Amino acid sequence: MSEPWRRLPALSLKQIQYFVTLAELRSFTGTAHRLAISQPALSSALRQIESVLGGKLVNRTAQSVTLTEQGLAILPYAERMLNIAHNTFDDMQQIMAQGGDGTLRIGLIPSVSTLLFPAVPELLATRFPSMRVEFHDLTNDRLLIELEKGAIDFGLGSLDSSVPPQIESYPLLEDPFVVVMRKDDPLADAHHLPWRHLSRRPIAMFQKGNGSRLVNSLIESHRLSLDIAYRVDFQETLYGLVRSRLALAILPELYTSTLNDDELTIVHLQQPELTRTVAMLRTPSPFRSPQTEQCFQYLLQAFRDRVK
Structure with a gap:
């Protein structure tokens, strides 16, 4: 983990949000409208991102908005940063309002639901009573995307050549x-x-x-x-x-x-x-909380014991 006092680049999460939204909508007008900001403010934020990162991210013409090769390359990282920020902020709000250990977000493909239910929610509730748990029903392709974007903490899916090398897999x-x-x-x-x-x-x-x-x-x-x-x-x-x-x-x-x-x-x-091969999947993350890591290791062992 980076030292908390280490100087950060002069970019805000809002500016990252502007870029990710523009990449999705491919329209300055639509992005400004969705984010309730002016188009000049959006353009200024984009120029600052490009200045800090040291390269052009967007090609803009009268007819279209496209991402440059560099823009396409950094988009997954920007999406991941944004999702982690949203999830972390939600966890902090929940902890402040209700106490507890935050939220664990588990993605799963439909066919593996019998490995999870009904035993796993009961196991988690017993072992981690202060942890809120969400289950996200996804196709395997979507599961990999959500993992890379940081929208879920880990997943239960299957392995093939489409699994990116940066995904950690734990076969079950x-x-x-x-x-x-x-x-x-x-x-x-x-x-x-x-x-x-x-x-x-x-x-x-x-x-x-x-x-x-x-x-x-x-x-x-x-x-x-x-x-x-x-x-x-x-x-x-x-x-x-x-x-x-x-x-x-x-x-x-x-x-x-x-x-x-x-x-x-x-x-x-x-x-x-x-x-x-059915496996537990996750991305390496410096933002993983101790509680999330404990839940992952506990479930990994529980699944392996069940499969035996």
């Missing part, structure tokens, strides 16, 4: 891919099913996320002939397609932990086996 378990089908399907009696047996059968998958990327990579690398007939956003849509005999659904097994349907069954896929 391997989650195998399965196929969900009707119990009266000719393939339903198998305990394990080679991928090639799904050829010429309509397949339904999630449209987005790293699960889709992992399956697509497997199809390409093993030259599988699969008919991906449906790409959807929601789990219930997948199951609906299966119930209607329109498709078989491929997804990670953790998604099926709450499946309670007498018409459907789950079969593991093999040859090759495909899994995704």
Whole structure:
């Protein structure tokens, strides 16, 4: 941690906020209106940021506002600084008004909710009774973005090549891919099913996320002939397609932990086996409080004990 007396650059959080908002809206008029300031004040603040940082951040023409290469490069850092400032100020206000240890912000992808609920909130309430806890339901891609921006303290997600190198990962378990089908399907009696047996059968998958990327990579690398007939956003849509005999659904097994349907069954896929790694994720941060670090280490051990 930097020494508190160390001289800071002549920039305010408000000026950082002006730049981040301008980067989002790409309009001086819209940014000035949203922040309730004049356009000259906005322009002056931007010039001061550029002067302190030593480079041009924005290209402005009569028709458009674009970020320079340097502006694009510093934007994630500015967003992170702003989010940390907002969260820290909220924590300080909460501590002053109510006491306690501030807020712990946990992001999670929907399929891992069974690892969290109902046990984890009860564990945290018992071990850290003065800590307020928020749970943010996110896609895996969004989880990584929110981590980098400092909007959440840590997350429960899955690993693939899209995870930036600056994200710290703590693997918990391997989650195998399965196929969900009707119990009266000719393939339903198998305990394990080679991928090639799904050829010429309509397949339904999630449209987005790293699960889709992992399956697509497997199809390409093993030259599988699969008919991906449906790409959807929601789990219930997948199951609906299966119930209607329109498709078989491929997804990670953790998604099926709450499946309670007498018409459907789950079969593991093999040859090759495909899994995704579920992990706790966070960014290195000098702003992490001792309470947040204690919560992280406590939950990491609790998850690992549970997985065993």
